[in-house]
Amino acid sequence: MYYTRITQIERLTDEVATLYFSICLRSYPGQFVMVYVPGCEEIPLSLSSSNSVTVKAVGETTASLVNAKEGQYVGVRGAFGSAFTPSKRALIVAGGIGIAPMKYLYEYLMKCGSKVSVVYGERTAKNLFWLDKFDRITVTTEDGSFGLKGTVLDALKLEKLDEYEKIYVCGSEGMLRATYDFLKERDALDKAEFSLERYMRCGIGVCGSCVIENGLRVCADGPVFNASELPW
Numbered sequence: 277m278y279y280t281r282i283t284q285i286e287r288l289t290d291e292v293a294t295l296y297f298s299i300c301l302r303s304y305p306g307q308f309v310m311v312y313v314p315g316c317e318e319i320p321l322s323l324s325s326s327n328s329v330t331v332k333a334v335g336e337t338t339a340s341l342v343n344a345k346e347g348q349y350v351g352v353r354g355a356f357g358s359a360f361t362p363s364k365r366a367l368i369v370a371g372g373i374g375i376a377p378m379k380y381l382y383e384y385l386m387k388c389g390s391k392v393s394v395v396y397g398e399r400t401a402k403n404l405f406w407l408d409k410f411d412r413i414t415v416t417t418e419d420g421s422f423g424l425k426g427t428v429l430d431a432l433k434l435e436k437l438d439e440y441e442k443i444y445v446c447g448s449e450g451m452l453r454a455t456y457d458f459l460k461e462r463d464a465l466d467k468a469e470f471s472l473e474r475y476m477r478c479g480i481g482v483c484g485s486c487v488i489e490n491g492l493r494v495c496a497d498g499p500v501f502n503a504s505e506l507p508w
């Protein structure tokens with residue numbers, strides 16, 4: 277582990293902030309880092325660029341990161357895990373804080389000259405951020421306070437899935453499973469990649485904390501999986 281300084285903090289909503297590190301990590305979109313906050317725990321966070329993480333406060337460690345001060349030091353290990361496979365025509369599907377690794381992926385694909393569409397769903401308008409970062413974006417909110425009323429699945433139903441070479445999905449477990457079922461129904465599972473979350477300790481495939489039902493480890497075999505690797 278090495279210690280890096282937080283050079284900049286961008287507050288995105290009441291609960292979400294992006295923390296920029298003083299170092300760039302050699303990494304690809306979809307990979308994660310283990311971040312240690314002195315006095316708290318070490319937690320996995322996806323990279324939202326090669327030198328940042330975007331965090332939602334859900335418990336003690338994430339809250340201490342969201343409320344961190346510029347100049348503070350955190351411990352970082354990584355980047356670890358599998359990355360998304362690039363494609364020329366891509367559909368990104370993000371639910372909630374699942375948008376965090378997708379910004380890194382979007383920027384990477386745009387640099388490669390890919391055409392990228394984004395579907396981004398949240399419960400309500402006040403949780404949305406980064407809408408100006410994506411050219412082709414469809415937004416959904418469950419309460420209808422912004423964009424299309426409903427979930428990302430309602431927006432997916434409007435997409436011509438045949439047009440896409442790859443479909444990248446990141447969000448809560450419920451959202452991932454519902455998207456998996458929907459893409460299966462539409463015969464589009466073979467081009468989908470899913471980013472999973474599990475409780476992690478070592479982050480490098482040793483401790484077994486993050487094993488899923490079929491024995492694969494989210495930290496070392498994932499977090500990005502092809503649909504065919506998932507036991508759903």
Ligand SMILES: Cc1cc2nc3c(=O)[nH]c(=O)nc-3n(C[C@H](O)[C@H](O)[C@H](O)COP(=O)(O)OP(=O)(O)OC[C@H]3O[C@@H](n4cnc5c(N)ncnc54)[C@H](O)[C@@H]3O)c2cc1C
Nearest residue numbers: 319320321322331332334335336337338376473474475499
């Ligand atoms: C590969 C990976 C990438 C991630 N990327 C991001 C990211 O970019 N931004 C972000 O905000 N969060 C991300 N997370 C989730 C983040 O690691 C957890 O929110 C964090 O560990 C919670 O720690 P805490 O001490 O704040 O809360 P805790 O008190 O530990 O937990 C608060 C709540 O969150 C649940 N929780 C904790 N850890 C996880 C987990 N790994 N998966 C699902 N639920 C969990 C707990 O059950 C509890 O309900 C990622 C997780 C993984 C595995």
Ligand code: FES
Nearest residue numbers: 477479483484495
């Ligand atoms: S966190 Fe230890 S094996 Fe994945």
